Amino acid sequence: MSVLVLADHDQGKLTGATARIVAAASELGPVDLLVAGSELGGIPREAAAIAGVQRVLVVDSAELATLSAEAVTQLLAERAEPYHHIIASASAIGRDVIPRLAARLDLMPVTDVVRILGPNRFERPIYAGNALETVSSSQAKQLLTIRASAFRPAAAGNAAPIAFEANSVAAVTKLIATYRTESDTPDLATAQVVVSGGIAFGSKEKFALVEELAAVLGAAVGATRAAVDAGYAPNDWQVGQTGKIVAPDLYIGIGVSGALQHLAGIQGAKKIIAINKDPEAPLVKIADYALVGDLFEIVPQLIAALKK
Amino acid sequence: MKILVAVKRVVDHAVRVRVRPDGSGVETDNVRMSMNPFCKHAVEAAVQLAEAGQASEIVVVSIGPKQSTDVVLTALAMGAHRGLVIETNERVETLAVAKLLRAVVDAEKPDLVLLGKQAVDDDSNHVGQMLAGLLGWPQATFASAINVVGDGLDVTREVDFGRVAIALELPAIVTADLRLNTPRNAALPMVMKARQKPLAVRPIAEFGVDITPRLTVEKVAPPPERSPGKVLPSVEALAAALKADIAELEAL
Numbered sequence: 001m002s003v004l005v006l007a008d009h010d011q012g013k014l015t016g017a018t019a020r021i022v023a024a025a026s027e028l029g030p031v032d033l034l035v036a037g038s039e040l041g042g043i044p045r046e047a048a049a050i051a052g053v054q055r056v057l058v059v060d061s062a063e064l065a066t067l068s069a070e071a072v073t074q075l076l077a078e079r080a081e082p083y084h085h086i087i088a089s090a091s092a093i094g095r096d097v098i099p100r101l102a103a104r105l106d107l108m109p110v111t112d113v114v115r116i117l118g119p120n121r122f123e124r125p126i127y128a129g130n131a132l133e134t135v136s137s138s139q140a141k142q143l144l145t146i147r148a149s150a151f152r153p154a155a156a157g158n159a160a161p162i163a164f165e166a167n168s169v170a171a172v173t174k175l176i177a178t179y180r181t182e183s184d185t186p187d188l189a190t191a192q193v194v195v196s197g198g199i200a201f202g203s204k205e206k207f208a209l210v211e212e213l214a215a216v217l218g219a220a221v222g223a224t225r226a227a228v229d230a231g232y233a234p235n236d237w238q239v240g241q242t243g244k245i246v247a248p249d250l251y252i253g254i255g256v257s258g259a260l261q262h263l264a265g266i267q268g269a270k271k272i273i274a275i276n277k278d279p280e281a282p283l284v285k286i287a288d289y290a291l292v293g294d295l296f297e298i299v300p301q302l303i304a305a306l307k308k
Numbered sequence: 309m310k311i312l313v314a315v316k317r318v319v320d321h322a323v324r325v326r327v328r329p330d331g332s333g334v335e336t337d338n339v340r341m342s343m344n345p346f347c348k349h350a351v352e353a354a355v356q357l358a359e360a361g362q363a364s365e366i367v368v369v370s371i372g373p374k375q376s377t378d379v380v381l382t383a384l385a386m387g388a389h390r391g392l393v394i395e396t397n398e399r400v401e402t403l404a405v406a407k408l409l410r411a412v413v414d415a416e417k418p419d420l421v422l423l424g425k426q427a428v429d430d431d432s433n434h435v436g437q438m439l440a441g442l443l444g445w446p447q448a449t450f451a452s453a454i455n456v457v458g459d460g461l462d463v464t465r466e467v468d469f470g471r472v473a474i475a476l477e478l479p480a481i482v483t484a485d486l487r488l489n490t491p492r493n494a495a496l497p498m499v500m501k502a503r504q505k506p507l508a509v510r511p512i513a514e515f516g517v518d519i520t521p522r523l524t525v526e527k528v529a530p531p532p533e534r535s536p537g538k539v540l541p542s543v544e545a546l547a548a549a550l551k552a553d554i555a556e557l558e559a560l
């Protein structure tokens with residue numbers, strides 16, 4: 001009995017999430033890793049190197065170029081039978097696919113798992129992280145999405161066998177366009193340091209201060225929903241209940257009030273640092289350390305001091 | 309085109325919930341309840357399609373206690389035409405919700421089902437995808453734009469690396485993200501008019517769906533508390549603290 005994990009990849013590379021999901025899944029049994037997509041290049045070999053992987057299954061087809069939920073669900077459904085756990089990252093693709101697959105298999109999934117307490121017992125946050133629910137399942141098979149940020153990555157150095165399998169599915173939806181945020185900052189979901197900005201920046205041009213500070217610290221850039229809605233930052237930088245969940249060692253929130261929907265995304269942060277003119281802002285209240293003042297004065301000075 | 313919109317009654321998103329001391333769940337007595345925010349965006353999208361002459365009828369459905377009529381009335385006041393509450397006081401898991409919605413789809417035969425991307429109580433983010441799976445329909449989740457093009461839809465989705473635009477044929481399932489639109493606040497005359505619109509309340513038993521939970525909620529606990537930290541005196545102190553933290557990370 002083993003575990004089937006859907007590999008998370010983008011632009012010809014595994015994302016940082018995959019090794020973390022494999023590490024989590026390894027607690028449940030030996031892992032078969034399914035790599036699905038188009039023009040996969042070096043990804044299967046990267047996947048085979050992750051410790052805990054017993055086999056890599058590869059389906060490489062132009063039909064899978066967009067990784068549509070319909071196609072990926074079908075691939076997993078065809079392979080589901082022997083596995084007692086089927087797991088994906090709680091990423092856009094995992095969230096899209098696992099519930100659809102669950103309905104197909106008449107199973108109730110457990111999603112956004114942050115702790116594995118046993119083969120059938122899991123912890124997941126509810127109410128924007130204001131409560132943690134422990135659920136158990138008596139179903140024959142468990143379908144899960146796991147929050148990558150809650151687990152450490154598995155080591156590399158493995159050389160699992162790779163099996164190339166024929167594609168059996170067709171894309172149902174058609175891709176019209178992709179709008180990709182071009183940025184050379186680290187992956188937000190798995191970054192060690194994150195610098196986030198809020199609506200206080202007032203414009204896209206001023207929001208560049210966040211990016212400048214992040215570059216000095218080698219950090220990923222995050223944003224509040226308000227900053228994204230205002231057009232200061234792209235949607236994939238949003239941190240929170242409906243954005244990305246981050247768990248960096250350092251989280252620096254600048255001009256961020258700390259609304260409960262934003263805090264939902266940073267509960268796993270080890271240290272929180274706030275820069276805000278309001279000493280009563282919720283983020284200042286929970287920060288490990290805070291500086292109270294005007295960000296337009298503080299941030300340029302901080303960048304200069306860090307460069308020294 | 310006929311549209312079905314699913315809306316859920318949840319603890320208002322602005323309420324900071326408290327976990328019950330016995331760990332049996334969160335306190336929902338005497339707490340403000342309202343329509344799940346994402347569902348509001350779904351209703352708004354349907355109403356805009358109707359206003360553009362692209363939808364002829366909007367049916368709204370909610371599964372939950374009798375008071376769910378409140379959120380259906382809100383949707384009717386926003387511009388939906390007809391409402392249905394599937395009444396139950398039991399906890400209904402997302403899989404059972406999807407099966408109930410499938411029964412409604414079978415009866416109503418909509419061309420499009422709009423849902424919120426997630427309900428802010430359980431934060432599941434399941435039902436749209438599950439309903440699509442049960443019906444074998446295409447799905448476009450996390451939508452930030454919907455356009456009717458020919459006999460189908462172009463939908464822009466928010467994904468991990470930015471956005472993608474996809475085309476899908478009807479019938480289809482679309483789940484709404486917050487940037488899809490700005491939901492209207494229904495003016496008083498619309499609220500009054502909503503009371504005249506048809507709203508059926510039917511017991512869950514009529515639908516023949518087994519709602520026995522598959523999962524057991526063993527306990528609900530508050531998240532770990534963060535201990536309050538300190539306010540630093542100057543930018544220099546902040547820079548020094550950050551440098552020390554980064555050095556520590558690099559040492560690992």
Ligand SMILES: Cc1cc2nc3c(=O)[nH]c(=O)nc-3n(C[C@H](O)[C@H](O)[C@H](O)COP(=O)(O)OP(=O)(O)OC[C@H]3O[C@@H](n4cnc5c(N)ncnc54)[C@H](O)[C@@H]3O)c2cc1C
Pocket residue numbers: 197198199200223224225226227238239240241242243254255256257258259260261262265275276277278281293294295296321345346428
């Ligand atoms: C269903 C739902 C889901 C949501 N999901 C998310 C989510 O995923 N992520 C998210 O972030 N939000 C989310 N929100 C929105 C959330 O409720 C808040 O509205 C949002 O986080 C506020 O963003 P902000 O901190 O940038 O703005 P504000 O709350 O307006 O805070 C601005 C802060 O900047 C400070 N400030 C202003 N000027 C200066 C200055 N010159 N120098 C220093 N400080 C200054 C102010 O003191 C204030 O604390 C969601 C809301 C809903 C209803």
Ligand SMILES: Nc1ncnc2c1ncn2[C@@H]1O[C@H](COP(=O)(O)O)[C@@H](O)[C@H]1O
Pocket residue numbers: 314315316317344346347350369370371372400402405422423424425426427428430431432433434435436
């Ligand atoms: N009890 C319910 N009644 C009606 N619609 C629901 C119900 N539960 C969930 N939904 C719909 O499914 C969406 C996603 O919810 P969930 O999968 O529970 O996070 C919601 O935004 C609603 O549109």
